[in-house]
Amino acid sequence: MEISEVAWTDEDRVRRFAAVRESVRASDQPWGHPVLASRTAAMLRHGWDGEPALGLLASVDGVDVAAAEYEVTTYDNRHLAWLTVEVHPAHRRRGHGTSIVEALLDRARAEGRTSAGGTSWDSGPARAFAAAHGFEVGLVEVNRRQVLAAVDPGVLEQLHADALGHAGDYLLERRSGATPAADLAALAELTAAINDAPAGDLDMEDEAFPPERVAAYERAWLDRGDRLLRVVARHRASGEPAGQTVVVVEGERPEIAEQHDTSVARAHRGHRLGLLLKTEMVRWLAEAEPQVSTIDTWNAESNGHMVGVNELLGYQVLGRALHWQRRI
Numbered sequence: 001m002e003i004s005e006v007a008w009t010d011e012d013r014v015r016r017f018a019a020v021r022e023s024v025r026a027s028d029q030p031w032g033h034p035v036l037a038s039r040t041a042a043m044l045r046h047g048w049d050g051e052p053a054l055g056l057l058a059s060v061d062g063v064d065v066a067a068a069e070y071e072v073t074t075y076d077n078r079h080l081a082w083l084t085v086e087v088h089p090a091h092r093r094r095g096h097g098t099s100i101v102e103a104l105l106d107r108a109r110a111e112g113r114t115s116a117g118g119t120s121w122d123s124g125p126a127r128a129f130a131a132a133h134g135f136e137v138g139l140v141e142v143n144r145r146q147v148l149a150a151v152d153p154g155v156l157e158q159l160h161a162d163a164l165g166h167a168g169d170y171l172l173e174r175r176s177g178a179t180p181a182a183d184l185a186a187l188a189e190l191t192a193a194i195n196d197a198p199a200g201d202l203d204m205e206d207e208a209f210p211p212e213r214v215a216a217y218e219r220a221w222l223d224r225g226d227r228l229l230r231v232v233a234r235h236r237a238s239g240e241p242a243g244q245t246v247v248v249v250e251g252e253r254p255e256i257a258e259q260h261d262t263s264v265a266r267a268h269r270g271h272r273l274g275l276l277l278k279t280e281m282v283r284w285l286a287e288a289e290p291q292v293s294t295i296d297t298w299n300a301e302s303n304g305h306m307v308g309v310n311e312l313l314g315y316q317v318l319g320r321a322l323h324w325q326r327r328i
């Protein structure tokens with residue numbers, strides 16, 4: 001097996017890497033949006049927040065059999081490497097997944113990492129494979145989708161009005177694009193509230209959000225050509241940002257949107273801000289991005305508050321994912 005790096009600038013290798021990922025998606029995640037080479041190149045270039053994963057293509061006798069990623073961050077969790085292994089459905093159960101995991105674990109050890117993680121859909125093969133390699137489930141997450149045409153505008157307005165009734169101390173702000181430098185420090189502090197989302201049994205420390213990371217995150221999505229919409233709830237008396245929700249609309253397929261963080265700072269919980277922010281986002285999208293048809297979101301299965309809000313808004317379950325981890 002030859003395992004080699006995929007540079008985002010190498011069009012041919014990106015296309016081959018994306019083709020393997022698309023075959024895996026069609027087999028294991030039929031509800032997912034097709035994997036495009038253009039977005040794959042952008043993911044390899046920008047990552048989530050400017051620290052992209054290393055993309056790897058595995059071939060045997062000139063045939064592409066698997067795609068993999070190796071991801072680390074410099075901001076926090078320096079003990080950890082996150083691995084993604086996707087074997088083409090036509091080439092499974094021949095030891096390819098094992099060869100790749102072993103190569104990635106060697107790389108992580110060589111870098112001094114002491115823990116490795118990975119994510120899979122909850123399937124028999126993934127469970128058997130992960131267990132065979134000594135990984136244990138640390139967190140279960142659920143992927144849900146909201147179909148905007150199915151949201152009754154009357155129900156949405158009622159939910160919004162009900163939430164407003166509990167949130168009289170707060171103002172809502174709609175902000176698109178990059179955050180002005182002067183607002184980044186306060187936004188970074190608010191962003192850290194995401195660390196209160198359940199992390200299950202994963203051996204992970206809180207994520208660090210210095211202002212430059214928040215700016216890098218925004219740039220990573222805007223530089224893809226996507227649109228970034230952020231609703232912030234501001235506490236009237238103190239002027240503090242109290243909560244936020246972020247949705248990214250794809251530039252290339254603007255009917256597709258993805259929910260990023262929704263979080264409310266601890267001091268401001270209990271005022272229905274979660275529901276208020278998310279209903280406001282749907283109202284804003286209807287005005288500013290009326291072509292958006294779906295929003296996909298991820299939540300820890302145990303995150304009762306956020307899941308409750310999403311269920312009120314009509315989100316339906318697509319799939320259940322397992323986050324695996326082991327010491328190395």
Ligand SMILES: CC(C)(COP(=O)(O)OP(=O)(O)OC[C@H]1O[C@@H](n2cnc3c(N)ncnc32)[C@H](O)[C@@H]1OP(=O)(O)O)[C@@H](O)C(=O)NCCC(=O)NCCS
Nearest residue numbers: 086087092093094095096097098118120125126128129132
């Ligand atoms: C999980 C996945 C990576 C396995 O790749 P693979 O190349 O088929 O795995 P291997 O051939 O190296 O299998 C190694 C061991 O895993 C277990 N395993 C793998 N697939 C299995 C299956 N379908 N049923 C039962 N056990 C399985 C077995 O113990 C196997 O050893 P064996 O063949 O000697 O019995 C592949 O199915 C895949 O890409 N799935 C989609 C993405 C994913 O879930 N990735 C897992 C991230 S943890």
